[in-house]
Amino acid sequence: MSELLLDDQTNVLDQNNLTLVSINQLLDADFFIPSYQRGYRWTDVQVEQLLTDIWEFRQKRPKLLTEDEKPFYCLQPVAVKKKQQNGKPFWEVIDGQQRLTTILIILYYFNETEFKEPKRLFNLNYQTRTDSDVFLKNIRDEKLAETNIDFHHIHLAYKTVTKWFDDRKKSNEAIRGEFYPVLINEAKVIWYKVETAQEDEDRSASIDVFTRLNIGKIPLTNAELVKALFLQKDNFEDGKVNLKQLQIAAEWDFIEKTLQDNSFWLFIYDPDNPLKYENRIEYIFDLMKGKKKEDELYFTFNKFSEEFKTKRVNGRPDIDHLWMAVKKYFLSFEEWYGSKEFYHLIGFLVDCGFSISLLKKEAEQTTKTEFKDYLKSEIRKQVKCDVDLLSYGDATTKKVLLLFNIQTILATANADIRFPFYRYKEEDWDIEHVRSQTTRTIAKSQRFDWLKDILEYLTGVKGYSDKRSDDIGPTEAEIQIAAVSVMTDGKEKEIAADILKVLKMEKVEDERFDEVYKQVSVLFRENENPENIDGISNLALLDSATNRSYKNAMFPIKRKRILDNDMNGVFVPICTKNLFLKSYSRKMSDLLFWQADDAADYLTGIKHVLADYITPKN
Numbered sequence: 001m002s003e004l005l006l007d008d009q010t011n012v013l014d015q016n017n018l019t020l021v022s023i024n025q026l027l028d029a030d031f032f033i034p035s036y037q038r039g040y041r042w043t044d045v046q047v048e049q050l051l052t053d054i055w056e057f058r059q060k061r062p063k064l065l066t067e068d069e070k071p072f073y074c075l076q077p078v079a080v081k082k083k084q085q086n087g088k089p090f091w092e093v094i095d096g097q098q099r100l101t102t103i104l105i106i107l108y109y110f111n112e113t114e115f116k117e118p119k120r121l122f123n124l125n126y127q128t129r130t131d132s133d134v135f136l137k138n139i140r141d142e143k144l145a146e147t148n149i150d151f152h153h154i155h156l157a158y159k160t161v162t163k164w165f166d167d168r169k170k171s172n173e174a175i176r177g178e179f180y181p182v183l184i185n186e187a188k189v190i191w192y193k194v195e196t197a198q199e200d201e202d203r204s205a206s207i208d209v210f211t212r213l214n215i216g217k218i219p220l221t222n223a224e225l226v227k228a229l230f231l232q233k234d235n236f237e238d239g240k241v242n243l244k245q246l247q248i249a250a251e252w253d254f255i256e257k258t259l260q261d262n263s264f265w266l267f268i269y270d271p272d273n274p275l276k277y278e279n280r281i282e283y284i285f286d287l288m289k290g291k292k293k294e295d296e297l298y299f300t301f302n303k304f305s306e307e308f309k310t311k312r313v314n315g316r317p318d319i320d321h322l323w324m325a326v327k328k329y330f331l332s333f334e335e336w337y338g339s340k341e342f343y344h345l346i347g348f349l350v351d352c353g354f355s356i357s358l359l360k361k362e363a364e365q366t367t368k369t370e371f372k373d374y375l376k377s378e379i380r381k382q383v384k385c386d387v388d389l390l391s392y393g394d395a396t397t398k399k400v401l402l403l404f405n406i407q408t409i410l411a412t413a414n415a416d417i418r419f420p421f422y423r424y425k426e427e428d429w430d431i432e433h434v435r436s437q438t439t440r441t442i443a444k445s446q447r448f449d450w451l452k453d454i455l456e457y458l459t460g461v462k463g464y465s466d467k468r469s470d471d472i473g474p475t476e477a478e479i480q481i482a483a484v485s486v487m488t489d490g491k492e493k494e495i496a497a498d499i500l501k502v503l504k505m506e507k508v509e510d511e512r513f514d515e516v517y518k519q520v521s522v523l524f525r526e527n528e529n530p531e532n533i534d535g536i537s538n539l540a541l542l543d544s545a546t547n548r549s550y551k552n553a554m555f556p557i558k559r560k561r562i563l564d565n566d567m568n569g570v571f572v573p574i575c576t577k578n579l580f581l582k583s584y585s586r587k588m589s590d591l592l593f594w595q596a597d598d599a600a601d602y603l604t605g606i607k608h609v610l611a612d613y614i615t616p617k618n
Contacts, residue, residue: 348406491523
């Protein structure tokens with residue numbers, strides 16, 4: 001078994017605030033675990049997972065690669081601070097001691113079972129366990145293991161390691177001979193050297209960093225690590241450190257603040273993306289480096305780290321070039337967001353699941369005119385269909401209705417309005433029937449609400465309750481009764497009176513409710529379903545909250561709520577509002593009812609607005 005020998009491993013650790021180091025590069029180091037950290041507590045599940053992950057990496061990695069191309073297994077960060085005692089340097093471990101201890105346990109296992117001459121190991125000392133180094137050299141000793149709780153858990157972890165290798169030996173896996181060189185040469189930690197103003201004395205700074213890293217056990221994000229890469233003082237010439245660091249930090253904050261605006265963020269980001277972001281600038285980094293959901297946690301940081309090593313000027317990372325690449329990537333999105341046409345075309349494709357990184361690559365290779373043509377051609381592919389045949393269950397129906405709203409906005413060149421993709425995604429907009437289905441039953445739990453809606457529409461009095469707001473004022477029910485008594489329309493008055501009677505019942509019988517429902521259906525001309533109740537000519541785009549409140553509501557009720565929402569400043573999709581205003585209908589009579597002619601005219605309107613997309617060009 002070979003080892004990767006380095007002439008000066010301490011120098012590798014000391015020169016970089018943030019870098020990737022192999023386990024082999026840690027073997028000459030002395031680590032100190034301060035008292036503010038808890039003892040070793042990894043369970044057999046965590047230990048087995050680490051062993052399995054490293055071995056699966058070994059089995060899956062490509063072979064016959066050059067040294068520069070070789071992949072590596074990335075462990076989570078180890079945060080340290082350099083200190084000295086009696087002139088001898090050592091590393092105070094701020095975060096990562098559980099991983100370091102487990103690695104050391106595995107190395108002890110190999111020294112105990114595989115090597116005639118023990119290999120060198122890094123030293124690990126606990127402030128609260130001054131005899132820890134003695135125990136680690138006698139890790140098999142069960143009596144010594146029971147002298148304190150930390151030794152107990154370390155001993156259990158050693159037994160887990162032993163069993164894991166023994167189990168694989170029984171299955172004839174040639175694992176021991178290959179595992180050790182993979183562990184020390186191809187498993188790497190993210191070495192995060194913390195610097196403070198009082199590096200030798202400021203213990204509180206270490207505790208602050210430890211607390212930040214360990215509250216809720218939230219690991220360092222790629223964004224935090226990449227930021228540390230950019231802001232390392234060794235990147236800059238003397239005298240230019242503070243100025244350049246301040247510039248990058250200010251521009252970083254501007255990018256993050258822009259991305260925190262949901263109207264911008266949800267224009268470029270699909271909430272269905274399995275990759276979620278605490279720091280949204282990390283999404284830009286992931287796009288730049290092509291991270292996929294199956295990639296390991298610190299994939300993006302690793303890619304940046306490699307780039308910092310290869311793109312150098314005068315022995316230092318070419319910070320100007322590297323940071324400019326980030327800014328240009330972001331500025332492309334900012335430019336698209338500022339263009340009404342690009343905003344809508346790209347926003348539509350992103351909502352359809354189209355990769356925005358692919359759009360970025362296409363934009364880099366074409367003129368703006370060519371790029372616009374490309375976007376339209378991709379949109380045509382998304383809505384390629386026979387619109388007349390689209391129905392409630394078709395996935396394309398929602399895309400067509402969304403594009404209908406978007407294209408309507410684009411067609412009004414002088415109107416300063418934009419489709420709010422953030423509202424569309426946050427409020428989970430979907431399609432719903434314009435006119436309800438008479439065959440659809442209304443759940444018993446919704447019957448009172450349905451009846452209250454009808455009563456409010458008929459009487460113009462909102463709400464229904466027998467409770468008094470004060471000692472002398474009338475109840476809402478009494479106001480409703482008074483309103484019914486002065487109604488002049490015989491049919492409407494009769495239905496309103498019947499609804500009041502039903503609302504007073506403790507339990508609404510099916511037969512009694514059905515009688516009222518049929519009366520209302522006839523009144524609103526919805527006692528019969530049109531021929532194509534599920535066709536796109538009877539569908540509109542509504543948000544999920546509205547859909548839930550509108551379930552089974554008849555057209556006049558939906559129309560009233562749509563107009564109320566719009567009047568009160570609640571956003572309503574432009575085509576949905578137009579529909580309920582019957583703007584697409586050629587006949588302006590019977591504004592309160594949705595009939596077959598209205599549906600046919602609405603479908604014609606969809607086809608006209610989307611002619612450039614749903615009609616192939618010859």
